Amino acid sequence: MDLKRPENKVTLIDKIKTLANDIRTFLIVLVNQDHHKAALMYYWLRNYLQYIKQEEAFDPKYFPTFQPGHIVKVDFGFGIGNEFGGLHYAIVLSPSSNKSGMVTVVPLRSLKPHKEKPTTLYKTDIYLGSELFTVLFSTAGKLLDTCSAEVRRLENIEAGTLSKSQLHTLTEQIESAHKMLIKHEIIMKEVARLNSGTVAVASQVRTVSKIRIQNPTCKQDALFNMRVEKHVTDKIRQAIKEIHGIK
Numbered sequence: 001m002d003l004k005r006p007e008n009k010v011t012l013i014d015k016i017k018t019l020a021n022d023i024r025t026f027l028i029v030l031v032n033q034d035h036h037k038a039a040l041m042y043y044w045l046r047n048y049l050q051y052i053k054q055e056e057a058f059d060p061k062y063f064p065t066f067q068p069g070h071i072v073k074v075d076f077g078f079g080i081g082n083e084f085g086g087l088h089y090a091i092v093l094s095p096s097s098n099k100s101g102m103v104t105v106v107p108l109r110s111l112k113p114h115k116e117k118p119t120t121l122y123k124t125d126i127y128l129g130s131e132l133f134t135v136l137f138s139t140a141g142k143l144l145d146t147c148s149a150e151v152r153r154l155e156n157i158e159a160g161t162l163s164k165s166q167l168h169t170l171t172e173q174i175e176s177a178h179k180m181l182i183k184h185e186i187i188m189k190e191v192a193r194l195n196s197g198t199v200a201v202a203s204q205v206r207t208v209s210k211i212r213i214q215n216p217t218c219k220q221d222a223l224f225n226m227r228v229e230k231h232v233t234d235k236i237r238q239a240i241k242e243i244h245g246i247k
Contacts (some may be wrong), residue, residue: 007067040086042079051211058101058175058195063210063217064101066096069227071135073215074208084204087214089132089237091228094146096210103144106236108132111197124203133226140188140224150177202239235241 003012023045030038066072067164070092078087090105110119111127150173216224240246 060101060210061098063098066092069233071223072213075152075212101210102207106205107201109199111199126200126202128198193228200236
């Protein structure tokens with residue numbers, strides 16, 4: 001029976017109810033067997049449902065334009081077998097304008113210091129060292145310097161001598177400085193999550209919908225316009241060519 005045909009609507013509804021009950025029963029049992037896996041499945045089913053709801057209204061023109069080397073955070077979903085899954089940083093490999101709803105990325109993971117060394121990684125895993133940490137930490141430092149300079153400038157302004165329009169401008173400048181501080185705090189939280197080493201999983205290159213991108217989705221996001229150096233993307237591309245036997 002083809003459940004896609006309109007005349008099978010009643011049967012489809014019954015099947016959906018059965019499937020929903022099966023999923024509920026399976027997850028409840030799984031919680032007691034593998035709590036971590038059950039939580040991951042719950043997160044993915046919840047997020048996937050939300051993504052489906054967003055599909056019709058989603059418009060990539062409101063997203064940033066991505067270039068090779070840009071750092072993004074992507075929800076890769078629940079992986080089957082050895083598939084890469086979960087919420088991870090990734091590096092953009094190909095240009096993607098805001099006219100396209102798709103972007104090609106290579107996922108990143110942290111080096112497991114007690115289980116592996118950079119010299120013992122598979123050839124499909126490319127050790128990037130502290131590259132990601134350095135990019136984020138450097139950006140956070142520059143942002144804090146800019147914010148500190150702006151605060152010092154604003155402190156020297158005597159509000160009592162300003163006109164109404166000048167006070168309005170001053171208020172906007174204070175709000176702008178406050179937003180910079182918030183962005184700095186967000187970036188530092190991202191930095192705190194990073195281990196000493198980052199690994200690019202070259203065997204798991206994916207072209208994904210931008211709906212899966214959690215950060216950045218706008219200019220105010222912590223990862224906006226952050227990118228690794230060209231030598232990093234060159235290194236990853238070379239590894240991908242070797243994996244697939246491309247000369």
